[in-house]
Amino acid sequence: MDIKHSLKQRIVIVFALMSALVAGTFAVGIFVTVHIVEKRLTAISLGSDLRRMLSQDNISDWRHRPEKEELFYFEGGQGDLALSDDLIDLQPGYHELERGKKSYYVIVQRVDDRRYVLLRDQRKFAKRERILFGVVLIGFILSILLAILLGRLLASRVMAPVIRLAGQVRHRDQILEVAPRLAEDYAKDEVGELALSFDQTLGRLRAALQREKLFTSDVSHELRTPLMVLASSCELLLDHPGLDSRSRTQVSRVSRATLGMRQLVETFLLLARTEVQATQPACQQSLSQVADELLEVWRQPIEEKGLQLIYVPCPSATGRYNPTLLQSVMGNLLRNAWHYTDTGFIRLTLTEHGFMVEDSGIGIPLEKQQAMFQPFVRGDEQRGEGLGLGLSLVQRICDNQRWTVSLTTREPHGCCFTVGL
Template sequence: MGGKQPLERRIIFAFVLMTLIVGGTFSLGIVAIVHFIEELLVSEEMGRELDYAIDEELKLDTVARIDANTRFFSSHSGRDALPPRFTGLPEGFSEVLDGDAAYYVFKRSHGSHEDVLVEEQHEFEAREQVLFDVVLAGFLLSVFGAWGLGRLLARRVMAPVRRLAQQVRHRDQLLPMAPRLSPDYPDDEVGRLAAAFDETLGQLQHSLERERLFTSDVSHELRTPLMVIATSCELLLDAAGLTASERAQVARIARASADMHDLVQTFLRLARAGQEESGIAEKVALSGLAAEQYRQWMPQFQAKGLAFALIDEGSSADRYEAPQLRTVMSNLLRNAFHYTEQGAVRLILAADGFRVEDSGQGIPEEEQERIFQSFVRGQQARGEGLGLGLSLVRRICQQQGWEVRVESRPDSGSCFSVHLGCSR
């Protein structure tokens, strides 16, 4: 049986297999013993009856009669010829089946003549067949009973394992104050497995808490320097004497600071697992944020020689949390910018979300799911990224209740679509 079969099914299979082997061995043994005893006892009995028939024939010079079901044939007297179906049999005991009739034959040779005793045994054969039918029925019933008993015991054995699996799968088990699992189980294999889960879950809880604290602390500490950078940029832009090139550089620094601020807000939200007050976060309409992203990315697309278009196919007026939506849209546009060498990139707004379409190299089908994993980049990776952009996009979408999908064919471009659903 395959190793991937459920454990409960394997337990049932073991019960049935054991019954097949043991019950089959006993059943075959019964049949063999019946045949052996039948041949041994009947052979001895018919040998005595044959001696009696020979003595009677010699004394009375007539064919001996033993009972209504037994006949004696002898080539010595020549009175009764042996029927053809009994000729050519070996010495000693033989069993002859002729249609529905059954005969026991015992043959003994004396020099030039043969003595044969024939006994009708169809009634005995019928009883023997009934015995064999009973043995077969018992064997089948034992197999069926083993299947039922195996199911019952497998359920009882697997009940604590299923319970443990359900407790481990429960998301509350990762909370810091979650109770330990092992006290609920006896000190057996399942109890030791629960203790191992407790230890592993404890390590996982510690790692998650350490990651959550690190992300929260770093994001919190970055707020102050980012505020200083943003304020300084505002002061510089208001100051006189800056050239147009210098103003453009300061504006670029301000945009980068704003992007980093959005990332900090996003990381804080992800680190706190949605516990941050959603009312504090800035909310924007999809069309307004898309127009902002279009203005920000247009110069870079133009410098690369790519056409960049913003198309509104009827976006809704729902408002969404700006940091998360801005991070998702910005990462998808950055991905299209890096992987498109010629042609166009389109940002298309719809009633239920938006799409980013490009005319780049496309994504092979076998990689379309992997690219959303952390530190995974395409076969023809571009830019200096680490493969975290699309992973961050999926994490944000999962946390916000959005859905991100990709459709692509090699050398035909890609289309990343984000279904936003209702505003949060």
């Protein structure tokens, strides 16, 4: 399993592991060295004691007493000094021997065809080894804890420039033209190189945003005028008494398309501005005001298609919203219902904090509902009109304004779009 840690945690872990490896190596080295040295010194000490005893005039005076740490035996000895069965086969030199529950160091020497054996109790040495083991273990644990503490302190100091740089890059003011360069605050090291790379990337981003601002201003200027001309021309044609019914229908269709295009232009221009989420338009409208304006536009095409338009108002809906964005969301949902409904009804229901658009159309399969809010996805590919951008625009506006939109299936057929404001 891949466990993800922050860079600071990784530094602390590596520092602790490195310290554990070094301290563990030293601890093992201490144990091995002490064991080897102890064995060597014990052999020398036992040999020296045995030679000292052999130099005495009468070694038969040796008596084994319980408090003695050393036991002496020799070949031909009598009583307590006689070689026992476990000592007879020992060769000259240094040995370690287990006797019952006790352990001994043993030195065997042959002098004048007679073997002499000296035993030393290991308990004192074992006690010293346990004490040494405890000291080394405590030192090992303390070294790990100290390594973790020092690792955290060092990691904090090492990561401080990176954390600072991350905060500066994350701050939205860095995309502004007046934002200072990041690399000037850092040394010419790896962090400074990273800051320089961010400066270059942010510079390209600022240039792209500037081009987008120029583009949106050009679009605003260039498209509004011809759309206004189209709308005015349609109004004049519709007022002309000599226009036949077929031509009037076509002109009405052009007028509705022009109105929809103007609304789309306004919506896209508004979404393109970075200040959309931070500011509110000076003129806001209630949910019922937006619904009344859109019903006035869509009532005729809906009824001309033979559909029933049902409107359920909500007097308690008192919230006020961005009219351009709200009209775009509600208008796209009404257009979508009108496009995919051939018989039955379209119902617009206002609630205290949102609205619902229901229809008795062909519906959307359950497996396709999640993808309907993606660009260029259409409910019925056989229908010629539309590019599949309406619902994706609805989703983008809702995300921008922190609204919610959901799609459910009506029984026996049809759709229900619910928008929470």
